[in-house]
Amino acid sequence: MLLSVEDFSVSFRRYAGLLQQRLVPALQGLSFSLDRGEVLALVGASGAGKSLLAHALFDILPPNAVTTGQLVIDGSTLDQSNWPDYRGRRMGLVPQSASHLDPLARCGKQLAWAARRSGSTADPQQALARFGLDATAAKAFPHQLSGGMARRMMLAMATIGKPDLIVADEPTSGLDPDNAAVVLGHLHQLADAQKGVLLITHDLAQALPFATRVAILRDGRLVDIEPASAFTGAGAALKSDYARRLWQSMPQNGFLTHA
Amino acid sequence: MLEARDIHFAYRPEAPILSGVSLALAPGELIGLSGASGGGKSTLGRIMAGYLHPGRGSVTSGESMSGWSPVQYLHQSSIFAVDPRWRIGRIVEEGWQPDEATRQALGISRAWYDRYPHEISGGELQRVTLLRALSPQTRYLIADEITAMLDPITQADIWRLLLARCEAGLGILAISHDAPLLARVATRTVTMQSGKLL
Structure with a gap:
């Protein structure tokens, strides 16, 4: 269980x-x-x-x-x-609202925080690619992503630490x-x-x-x-x-x- | 007629989001707008509502744009569309005094009125912003994934109401990924891909 x-x-x-x-x-x-x-x-x-x-x-x-x-x-x-x-x-959470992302940090940086917190050595590029995101999305601030891209970004963050x-x-x-x-x-x-x-x-x-x-x-x-x-x-x-x-x-x- | 003509938009010149999009929404028409995420659907909606200004191209509605805008945009993440310091009652009545029938049709309880946005659920807040937008002065509604967070029963309730409004002359642009839903409600459906309408 x-x-x-x-x-x-x-x-x-x-x-x-x-x-x-x-x-x-x-x-x-x-x-x-x-x-x-x-x-x-x-x-x-x-x-x-x-x-x-x-x-x-x-x-x-x-x-x-x-x-x-x-x-x-x-x-x-x-x-x-x-x-x-x-x-x-x-345990990883994919939140419902994109307001859970830090509006002042680029998404790639937030993904790196998630990886470090979970002690993951996974390649961030791969974590992004798994959800169809690329380096452009990593460079973007949350408000520059579409609703669907923000959601996939949060998925990459929640799952990067397995x-x-x-x-x-x-x-x-x-x-x-x-x-x-x-x-x-x-x-x-x-x-x-x-x-x-x-x-x-x-x-x-x-x-x-x-x-x-x-x-x-x-x-x-x-x-x-x-x-x-x-x-x-x-x-x-x-x-x-x-x-x-x-x-x-x-x-x-x-x-x-x-x- | 709410009309967008040859709209171009980019946050950065090397990454255009919309390239030459034209779309006309007539009163009483319900257009479905679908397409892959990141394709520019919401950006077009925000431009048509006057939230963003196109780099090139124009939007006309034939309505007076002073005061309450005749074109209302419903954000897909409604938490971004409300002041977190305002209680629900104040948010609902920001633009008009909603009638009881509409409030009840949307399943909005008066018990929420003294709560703050974070104290009701995402789907409840979505309906609150819908009620706020349904003023009689609203001629066109840009509905960006408004039932994406709702259970099927509530979703059907809301579309029953919106279809009645549409019959009474409200023009609706429904942005949605839900093909079965659009097939049920839309007069016609257009698809957007990489910043262009197919």
Whole structure:
């Protein structure tokens, strides 16, 4: 078992008035596990808490977040003392937004930082080429890259150190189908090399050929986990109603007539 | 008619991003714009909305460009399009007072109004910037991957609303990689490759 999420909840502390605090729940009682060699796709409506889970795994939640439950990686419970040993070294994050890049540093330099942090001796050129980027992209500042190029740059940074666990938050958003297939194919290869991949995505259709299982999140709770193979035809093999509605609302399927 | 004529654009002269692109968007038309990443789709959208100025070529809309722009651009990373110090309520009402029906159709909760942009999710913020842009004075909408971060159910809800707006005369340029989506919503689809329309 590479990653085990045990009864994990996130809530936000908010002030109601001047002195009163209340907790607004965001993720509630999440439990699931991710094996080596597996791509687990995490799908769900926006606001369901998909990115929160990614941020929680890397301890980069906003300061007013309160968490309960446990995140266990390779048998060790993540806490303040061991996070620095894992984060950016044995686990890599591909963030959802390009705002996670340093706007003042050239991308090549940021890639070199990522390599140094993980003690990687990999050739940065190769890491870029894997995602279809070249030296021009390395010389660019983040704002000079297109949305899709920035995303591929963040993928190169997250994977250059060959981490055991890759958490990719919407890694194909803004990518054309060819580049998206390259990215997902690479994540799948990492799983084949006995890494674990948590693929957070809205794009069920695109993720299915590359995913082992699909976890469905709704309003902060895990609805169910379905094998990727159950998403087929009219969705008769799907256990939950919500999964079936997600499947049927896709442009490839019913689209506007459902939902 | 929002019309871009022979647009050329480059950040650095040796690396042109757009070379001679012309595109006309009529009221009530929904054009899909697809193509490989880095091909210049967003740059064309930003030029048509007046955010960037072309090195050569021109954009005309036949509308008054003073005050609220009749051409609204929706950024694919909505976090870049909002002031991080403003609460959602203030962001939504920056340009107009959205009606309840539109707010509800986009699934935007009033409970978000006292939160800051980083306190709602990427897909929620995307819908907030869409609501802000849908003022009655908006004639053309450049929608840059606006449903790329949304689940299929929410995506269908939003396109149902946008298609109704389009029928009522809103011109929409939908930049997207999602071919099945464009096939469902677009009047016609154009493809961009290395700074040129095919």
